[in-house]
Each structure stands twice: as structure tokens, then as C-alpha cells.
Amino acid sequence: MNALRKMTWVEFKLTIREPIATFFTLVFPVLILFLFGSIYGNEPSEFLGGRGNVDNSVPGYIAMVIATTGMMSLPIGLATYRELGVLRRYRATPLRPLTLLGARIIVHTLISVIGSAVLLMAGVLVYDMALPVNIPAIIVAFLLGNVGFLAVGFLLASVLPSANTATAVGMALLYPMLFLSGAGLPREILPDNLVAIGNFLPLTHVVDLLKDVWYSNTWSVTPIAVIVGMTLVAGAVSVRMFRWE
Amino acid sequence: MNVIEVQNLRKEYGRTIAVDNISFNVQQGEIFTIVGPNGAGKSTTVESIMGLRQPDQGTIRVLGLDPQKDEQELRQRIGIQLQEAALPDRLKVWEALNLYSSFYEKTVPWEKLLNDWGLTEKRNTHFKNLSGGQKQRLFVALALLNDPELVFLDELTTGLDPQARRATWDAVRAIRDQGKTVVLVTHFMDEAEELADRIAIIDQGNVVALDTPGALIQNLHAETRVRFTTYNGYDPQQLRTVAGVTDVEQRGKQVIVQGNGALLAHVATALAEHNVTPTDLRVEQANLEDVFLALTGRSIRN
Numbered sequence: 001m002n003a004l005r006k007m008t009w010v011e012f013k014l015t016i017r018e019p020i021a022t023f024f025t026l027v028f029p030v031l032i033l034f035l036f037g038s039i040y041g042n043e044p045s046e047f048l049g050g051r052g053n054v055d056n057s058v059p060g061y062i063a064m065v066i067a068t069t070g071m072m073s074l075p076i077g078l079a080t081y082r083e084l085g086v087l088r089r090y091r092a093t094p095l096r097p098l099t100l101l102g103a104r105i106i107v108h109t110l111i112s113v114i115g116s117a118v119l120l121m122a123g124v125l126v127y128d129m130a131l132p133v134n135i136p137a138i139i140v141a142f143l144l145g146n147v148g149f150l151a152v153g154f155l156l157a158s159v160l161p162s163a164n165t166a167t168a169v170g171m172a173l174l175y176p177m178l179f180l181s182g183a184g185l186p187r188e189i190l191p192d193n194l195v196a197i198g199n200f201l202p203l204t205h206v207v208d209l210l211k212d213v214w215y216s217n218t219w220s221v222t223p224i225a226v227i228v229g230m231t232l233v234a235g236a237v238s239v240r241m242f243r244w245e
Numbered sequence: 246m247n248v249i250e251v252q253n254l255r256k257e258y259g260r261t262i263a264v265d266n267i268s269f270n271v272q273q274g275e276i277f278t279i280v281g282p283n284g285a286g287k288s289t290t291v292e293s294i295m296g297l298r299q300p301d302q303g304t305i306r307v308l309g310l311d312p313q314k315d316e317q318e319l320r321q322r323i324g325i326q327l328q329e330a331a332l333p334d335r336l337k338v339w340e341a342l343n344l345y346s347s348f349y350e351k352t353v354p355w356e357k358l359l360n361d362w363g364l365t366e367k368r369n370t371h372f373k374n375l376s377g378g379q380k381q382r383l384f385v386a387l388a389l390l391n392d393p394e395l396v397f398l399d400e401l402t403t404g405l406d407p408q409a410r411r412a413t414w415d416a417v418r419a420i421r422d423q424g425k426t427v428v429l430v431t432h433f434m435d436e437a438e439e440l441a442d443r444i445a446i447i448d449q450g451n452v453v454a455l456d457t458p459g460a461l462i463q464n465l466h467a468e469t470r471v472r473f474t475t476y477n478g479y480d481p482q483q484l485r486t487v488a489g490v491t492d493v494e495q496r497g498k499q500v501i502v503q504g505n506g507a508l509l510a511h512v513a514t515a516l517a518e519h520n521v522t523p524t525d526l527r528v529e530q531a532n533l534e535d536v537f538l539a540l541t542g543r544s545i546r547n
Binding site: 002003005006007010013014017018081084085086088091092093095 | 295297325329330331333335345
């Protein structure tokens with residue numbers, strides 16, 4: 001327990017000391033919020049089902065924070081540790097892999113929480129955005145999506161050999177998802193075939209879950225099943241594939 | 246008492262045989278040195294002993310434990326300094342010691358190690374800003390945090406300047422003098438000769454010799470050489486009649502006398518009888534490099 005506490009604290013301080021690495025997670029979504037907010041405002045729109053643009057976008061931006069943390073920060077961080085020999089040194093101690101994993105989960109979740117809180121504050125203060133109808137419910141939905149993408153991140157960290165490949169593969173998977181899932185752009189503006197492709201992306205289901213719970217506390221089976229399935233499969237594979245060096 | 250027992254260890258990577266068939270014991274309280282050229286199988290051997298690699302064949306007992314089955318208990322009781330290991334770039338020295346302390350059930354105060362290893366002034370320095378010698382000292386301090394009974398030091402002085410190497414050697418002896426057993430892995434023969442109580446020379450995955458440095462050199466039966474600068478009016482060829490001398494060679498003003506036994510004493514006596522008193526009389530003895538050359542037919546540097 002002491003090891004988990006110290007490891008978490010150290011990992012948190014290291015994250016703060018590499019501000020560039022968290023820039024995209026924390027600042028980029030807010031910049032997009034202000035960009036589209038300044039263009040479209042937050043007036044109710046029939047095209048968006050009677051919601052304003054900001055109301056319609058923020059759950060997606062939160063999903064963007066979750067996905068960026070899971071698919072970029074976590075695998076690049078772990079792959080860098082492996083490449084440098086940090087994991088090799090840990091392996092020569094009694095440190096259990098789960099302690100390292102646990103510390104990473106806590107720190108990345110914390111960063112995503114901060115990123116989401118910043119979005120929420122910006123939306124409410126600047127655009128008078130509507131708050132989620134049920135705060136505890138949206139927290140549960142957030143944590144579910146967060147765990148799903150952290151599992152994907154561990155999978156990437158386990159199968160990709162270096163920090164450079166982790167960066168390249170993470171970007172190649174993340175960026176199309178941001179455009180097709182409704183996280184970065186409203187899916188309402190996409191043509192039917194791209195919407196159809198989007199249905200196969202895990203991030204789409206995180207966006208759907210967050211929106212459903214945010215606006216009406218509705219819990220649909222499909223997104224929950226997809227996220228839970230993704231967590232179990234990615235988690236199981238990464239436990240088998242993970243290498244210290 | 247044997248701290249480590251290795252019997253018929255074998256490890257292959259694909260078609261490469263890293264360790265062919267290695268057996269040896271390490272006794273409590275000694276500095277046991279494993280030397281050999283790069284790629285001889287030294288690191289694979291010690292990493293199998295630490296439980297970091299699973300051998301294909303053979304049995305290993307460390308402190309009475311099986312390194313594969315009793316991994317956790319073994320890690321609590323041994324200290325490891327590894328090649329190609331690192332800490333996070335921006336981790337501070339004190340944070341590393343504090344963090345690693347939390348991994349062990351029993352620890353010595355890390356502030357003491359910080360002081361013992363001359364890192365007190367660097368306690369707030371990021372790992373990436375340490376010099377090579379400072380990084381190595383930090384790694385040794387980390388390896389000693391749990392007050393281990395057995396310490397592994399793998400290529401400890403690679404990349405260090407001569408002064409830092411000497412200081413590190415003193416420190417290794419200090420670890421042994423605390424009653425700990427040290428397994429030192431190196432490809433530097435001078436380091437092995439300097440530190441080792443016993444040496445295992447490994448070549449191509451096998452132990453080719455195992456003894457004290459003195460015995461290894463003595464068993465070579467190599468001749469001793471005595472060198473000095475010639476004096477005017479003295480013919481060094483007269484030395485051929487001195488006991489033990491086998492050859493006298495002149496290279497310009499240099500005289501090189503080869504022979505066995507107490508060569509230096511006999512040569513010096515003979516010179517004194519002729520009132521020849523060179524100020525640069527030197528004796529050169531065979532060293533471990535010669536031992537390796539004799540055993541393998543190759544120089545360790547190639």
C-alpha cells in the first residue's frame with residue numbers, strides 16, 4: 001500500500017514535470033470548445049435536436065480527453081519507460097506489476113478528471129452550458145469510459161515495441177476516431193457512410209454513453225456492452241503480452 | 246557456506262547458445278567475480294541467478310531459494326545493480342531512494358546511503374542531469390537499500406573515468422567488508438584482478454577457469470620479466486648465468502631479463518656484485534589478461 005501511494009505520488013509529480021505531454025489532454029479540447037463556441041455559440045439548434053452547439057459538444061470533448069489519455073499518454077509513457085530501462089530496474093525489485101499499473105491508472109484518471117473539469121467550467125462559465133441531469137451518474141459513465149480506454153492503452157503499451165511506434169500507432173488510431181466518433185465533431189454533420197463506420201469505433205460508444213447519461217440519465221445496453229467487452233479483452237490480452245523489457 | 250549454487254546451467258536464445266553448461270558456487274562473504282568478453286554469457290548467467298531469466302536446463306539455488314519459484318522472497322533479500330537500467334528522466338535522487346524504499350519490507354535509512362555514496366549534494370537533481378559516475382553510485386545505493394545479504398553488480402564501472410573507477414572499487418570492497426557477498430560481473434580484467442576473492446572466467450558460455458586471481462596467474466607458470474636501463478661498461482649478457490634466468494634481451498638501452506622463481510632478487514644481487522645499481526629496476530608479472538590469452542588463445546579485447 002505504501003508502495004502504491006509513493007509510486008502514485010512520484011508518477012503524478014513526473015507528469016507535472018513534463019507539461020508538454022499533458023498539453024494535448026488538458027488544453028487542446030478547451031481550445032476546440034472555444035473555437036467552435038466562438039463560431040456557433042450555444043443557441044438551441046433544430047439541427048442538433050434542440051440543443052446548443054456547446055451543450056451538444058462537451059460530452060464528446062470529455063470523451064476526447066479520455067481517449068487521448070488512454071491511447072497516447074499511457075502507452076507512450078510506458079513504452080518510454082521500457083525503452084529507457086526504467087521497467088527493467090523495477091523488475092529487479094519486489095515491486096509487483098499491479099502496483100505500477102495501479103499508480104498509472106490513478107494518475108491518468110486524475111489527469112482526465114482535471115481535463116474534464118476544465119471543460120465543464122469553461123462550458124458553464126463562458127457559454128452557460130446545461131449541467132448533466134445527474135452528477136453521480138455522469139461520474140460513473142465517465143469512469144467506465146476511462147477504464148475502457150486505459151485498458152486499450154495498456155494493450156498498446158504491451159504490444160508496441162518502442163515509444164516512437166506507440167506515438168505513431170496511437171495517433172493513427174486516435175485521430176480518425178476523434179473525427180468519426182462524435183468526440184471532436186458532431187456526427188450530425190457526417191454523411192451516412194461515415195456514420196456507419198463510426199458505429200464500429202469504441203470511442204463512438206463512449207460518446208453515446210456520455211451523451212445519453214448527460215442529457216437524460218439513459219443507460220443503453222449497446223455502449224455499456226461495447227465498453228465492458230473492450231475493457232475485458234484489452235485487459236486480458238495486455239496481461240498476457242506485457243513485457244518489462 | 247554457499248550463498249549461490251549453480252549446476253549445469255544452460256540457456257539458448259533461438260539458435261544462439263548464450264550459456265552452454267555452467268556450474269559454480271559462491272561462498273558467503275566473498276567478492277566473486279565473473280569475467281569474460283562481451284557476449285560470453287556473463288549477464289545471462291547472473292540474470293538467471295537473479296530470477297530475471299528462466300534457464301533451459303540446470304538448477305540454481307540462491308540463499309537456499311529457487312529464483313523462479315521464490316522470486317518475491319529472493320528480491321527482498323538481494324540487491325541488484327543492472328546494466329542498461331534507468332530511472333525516469335525527471336525523477337530526483339531522493340525521490341528514487343524514497344520510492345525504492347517502499348518496495349522492501351526491511352530497509353536502511355536512505356539518507357545514510359545518500360551520504361555514504363556522496364550524493365547528498367545531488368539529492369534534488371533529476372536523474373538525467375547526473376554524471377555517469379553519479380548514476381552508477383545511485384544505482385549501487387538503490388541496490389543496498391534493503392540491506393541485502395547478496396549484492397549483484399553488473400558492469401559497474403563501464404563508462405567511468407579512471408578516478409571514478411578507483412573510488413568505485415574502494416566502495417565495492419567496503420560492501421564486502423560489511424559482511425555481504427558480492428557477485429561482480431565485468432569484462433575488465435584489471436578490475437577482476439583488483440577486487441576478486443575468486444574469479445570465474447567465462448568464455449563462449451562455459452567456465453574455463455575458476456580460482457583466486459593469484460592461483461590463476463601462478464598456474465600459468467608464466468615467466469617473470471625484469472627491466473632496467475643499461476649501464477656503460479656493463480655487459481648484461483653476464484646475467485644469463487644467474488639462477489632462474491632464461492633469457493636476456495637488449496632493446497636499445499633497455500635490458501629485459503626473463504626467468505622464473507625469485508628473479509628480481511637474484512638479478513638485483515648479481516647487479517650489486519658488479520656495482521651496477523640501476524634506479525629503474527622493474528619487475529613485470531603475468532596478469533589475468535595473460536591467463537585469458539593462455540586459456541582461450543584469444544585476447545579478451547577482441
